[in-house]
Amino acid sequence: MTFDPNSDISKGRVSKRGRNAGIGVGAGAGGLVIVALLIQAFTGVDVSQFLGGGTGGGATSDESALSCSAQQANDDIDCRVQGAAASLRAYWPQHVDGATDPKIIIFEDQTNTGCGGATAAVGPFYCPADQQIYLDTSFYDQLRSQFGSTAGPLAQLYVIGHEWGHHIQHITGITDGKDLRATGPASDSVRLELQADCFAGAWLGAAAQGDDRILEPPTRQEIDDALNAAATVGDDNIQEKTQGQATPESWTHGSSAARQKWFLTGYNGDPQSCNTFDVSAAQLGDS
Numbered sequence: 001m002t003f004d005p006n007s008d009i010s011k012g013r014v015s016k017r018g019r020n021a022g023i024g025v026g027a028g029a030g031g032l033v034i035v036a037l038l039i040q041a042f043t044g045v046d047v048s049q050f051l052g053g054g055t056g057g058g059a060t061s062d063e064s065a066l067s068c069s070a071q072q073a074n075d076d077i078d079c080r081v082q083g084a085a086a087s088l089r090a091y092w093p094q095h096v097d098g099a100t101d102p103k104i105i106i107f108e109d110q111t112n113t114g115c116g117g118a119t120a121a122v123g124p125f126y127c128p129a130d131q132q133i134y135l136d137t138s139f140y141d142q143l144r145s146q147f148g149s150t151a152g153p154l155a156q157l158y159v160i161g162h163e164w165g166h167h168i169q170h171i172t173g174i175t176d177g178k179d180l181r182a183t184g185p186a187s188d189s190v191r192l193e194l195q196a197d198c199f200a201g202a203w204l205g206a207a208a209q210g211d212d213r214i215l216e217p218p219t220r221q222e223i224d225d226a227l228n229a230a231a232t233v234g235d236d237n238i239q240e241k242t243q244g245q246a247t248p249e250s251w252t253h254g255s256s257a258a259r260q261k262w263f264l265t266g267y268n269g270d271p272q273s274c275n276t277f278d279v280s281a282a283q284l285g286d287s
């Protein structure tokens with residue numbers, strides 16, 4: 001997956017924070033569970049131990065906006081995030097009237113957010129309170145080393161598209177009234193996560209088409225790479241790696257098969273096809 005070197009990615013809003021800017025981790029344990037439920041992460045790894053109370057988000061003094069060219073987006077991991085943001089920002093208003101775009105914050109190690117303090121161990125997440133996506137790009141290394149993913153460029157874009165999908169769910173009200181505490185293969189949590197995978201796929205399927213495209217069409221191998229990432233972050237795969245066996249009743253993000261299925265559903269369709277709340281448990285792909 002490459003960006004068209006002649007395309008304009010200047011509208012992608014991405015800022016980078018310096019190491020340990022705005023540290024908010026380490027507050028009392030009383031705030032931990034609440035904070036964990038307020039964020040929407042990319043994987044179902046238990047994040048509560050990596051979150052603290054914090055004191056709200058907003059810019060820190062050590063934060064600067066990226067200003068990359070499309071060519072740089074092909075070579076530089078931070079610039080690739082900006083390219084994704086520019087493409088997502090162009091894509092979503094075509095499907096959701098008045099869709100706003102979240103800002104993406106790239107940080108290192110730990111940072112303060114509108115959802116409290118977070119360390120990089122949380123993995124990428126969306127914070128509804130400040131409508132920002134938080135990403136430590138070392139997560140891609142973790143995908144390779146810990147989860148066995150190849151984590152190539154299209155897989156990296158899938159991660160960003162997934163978190164952007166949570167923003168779409170937030171601003172359209174899809175998240176409202178859903179039980180974010182629920183777990184299990186057909187829980188609200190899993191349906192939200194699979195829908196975010198589907199939204200990511202829908203964007204990537206469309207982003208490489210049309211005259212004003214920013215992305216060049218992906219190769220088969222790049223698509224396989226994204227599917228591989230989807231599989232490695234399935235709850236069953238993570239649980240087998242971290243606790244030796246899968247326990248479906250505790251799933252929050254869906255199985256490897258389901259995450260692949262819904263990424264592809266979006267990729268071959270559009271956001272309308274991401275109807276994870278309208279299908280049976282069996283159709284979700286988890287049973």
Ligand SMILES: [Zn+2]
Binds near residue numbers: 040042043162163166
């Ligand atoms: Zn998610």
